[in-house]
Amino acid sequence: MSRKINWGIIGLGKIAHKFAEDLLLHVDANLYAVASRSLAKAESFSKQFHSETFYGSYRTLTEDPKIDVVYIATPHVFHYENTMMCLEAGKAVLCEKAFGMNSKEVEKMIAKAEEKKVFLMEALWTRFIPATEKVLELLNSGLIGDLKTLRADFGFKADFDPEKRLFNKKLGGGSLLDIGIYPIFLSLLTLGIPKKMKASAVMSFTGVDKSVMMLFDYESNQTAILDSSLVVSTPGEAWFHGDKGSLKLYPKFHQAKQISFYKDQELKETYRINYKGNGYFHEIKEVIDCLKVGKTESEKMPHIFSLNLMHILDRVRAEIGLSYWEESE
Numbered sequence: 001m002s003r004k005i006n007w008g009i010i011g012l013g014k015i016a017h018k019f020a021e022d023l024l025l026h027v028d029a030n031l032y033a034v035a036s037r038s039l040a041k042a043e044s045f046s047k048q049f050h051s052e053t054f055y056g057s058y059r060t061l062t063e064d065p066k067i068d069v070v071y072i073a074t075p076h077v078f079h080y081e082n083t084m085m086c087l088e089a090g091k092a093v094l095c096e097k098a099f100g101m102n103s104k105e106v107e108k109m110i111a112k113a114e115e116k117k118v119f120l121m122e123a124l125w126t127r128f129i130p131a132t133e134k135v136l137e138l139l140n141s142g143l144i145g146d147l148k149t150l151r152a153d154f155g156f157k158a159d160f161d162p163e164k165r166l167f168n169k170k171l172g173g174g175s176l177l178d179i180g181i182y183p184i185f186l187s188l189l190t191l192g193i194p195k196k197m198k199a200s201a202v203m204s205f206t207g208v209d210k211s212v213m214m215l216f217d218y219e220s221n222q223t224a225i226l227d228s229s230l231v232v233s234t235p236g237e238a239w240f241h242g243d244k245g246s247l248k249l250y251p252k253f254h255q256a257k258q259i260s261f262y263k264d265q266e267l268k269e270t271y272r273i274n275y276k277g278n279g280y281f282h283e284i285k286e287v288i289d290c291l292k293v294g295k296t297e298s299e300k301m302p303h304i305f306s307l308n309l310m311h312i313l314d315r316v317r318a319e320i321g322l323s324y325w326e327e328s329e
């Protein structure tokens with residue numbers, strides 16, 4: 001495909017605004033259409049980001065023949081339904097994390113993408129930022145020897161509103177699926193699938209987890225100590241400890257701009273690695289690069305990775321006794 005890629009966005013909330021800013025930075029991206037449940041909201045978003053058209057229904061957007069790829073930015077509980085609708089219409093999909101509510105949903109989304117032979121990827125943008133690429137390179141180079149332990153956290157003090165998606169069970173609320181997914185993602189990327197896990201959560205009266213602590217054990221005696229919180233603000237750093245040194249990914253590992261190398265607690269070197277725009281530029285580039293050569297999945301964020309990630313989230317939820325109403329259906 002030599003022309004620009006026509007993007008559609010559905011669900012015009014907070015992240016959709018940040019994402020649209022980065023879409024405008026890519027020379028091969030054209031923000032073609034946006035859709036909201038409210039036509040007025042779609043029109044206002046369209047004016048702000050100069051999309052060619054706008055719709056007051058998600059389905060109508062997927063029926064537009066000019067759309068190449070749809071970015072889904074609705075709350076997690078709708079990811080399955082929205083993704084299936086786009087794939088059914090033959091549209092490529094970039095869907096926000098958490099990809100679905102459980103691994104059954106993710107399995108069906110992947111099966112549908114394979115059946116329709118269209119591109120599907122989870123919008124786990126941290127995978128694509130240059131600092132993540134650099135930390136993988138440093139770990140593979142043997143700089144810190146054999147990786148033994150990962151410690152990573154993601155916590156912020158969220159405004160409590162039982163109706164809004166962070167604490168609302170009907171909208172897939174809770175810290176685990178919203179931000180706990182980031183440290184788990186990093187553990188899966190660098191250590192693989194845990195052999196054993198322990199997890200403990202503090203629950204909100206709305207029935208979702210306010211915070212979760214997780215301890216993962218791996219076959220080769222490696223460990224990961226991870227946590228997420230919607231109650232307290234935490235450093236958000238990731239520390240990789242090996243038998244020859246440590247690497248710190250910071251200031252917030254999910255949007256890192258620096259990596260420091262320590263030996264015996266002594267700082268040896270700091271690498272400064274910025275990302276472009278709000279950081280979403282890099283996942284946008286990945287999608288465009290894949291679509292241009294006709295790929296139906298990304299090698300950096302393949303379907304199996306998203307499925308394994310969701311399996312781990314399922315296992316943590318089983319440990320903390322958190323299930324969502326959708327799963328009983």
Ligand SMILES: NC(=O)c1ccc[n+]([C@@H]2O[C@H](COP(=O)([O-])OP(=O)(O)OC[C@H]3O[C@@H](n4cnc5c(N)ncnc54)[C@H](OP(=O)(O)O)[C@@H]3O)[C@@H](O)[C@H]2O)c1
Binds near residue numbers: 041097098125
């Ligand atoms: N990658 C990242 O850095 C990042 C950051 C934040 C969030 N996220 C992910 O992006 C998704 C959206 O998060 P957000 O913070 O943008 O949420 P948000 O501000 O609440 O926006 C979600 C949008 O979804 C649509 N929606 C459809 N049905 C809805 C319903 N019943 N209730 C509420 N909204 C509904 C609404 O758009 P319309 O009114 O236009 O239809 C709403 O504006 C989540 O899955 C989250 O995990 C990712």
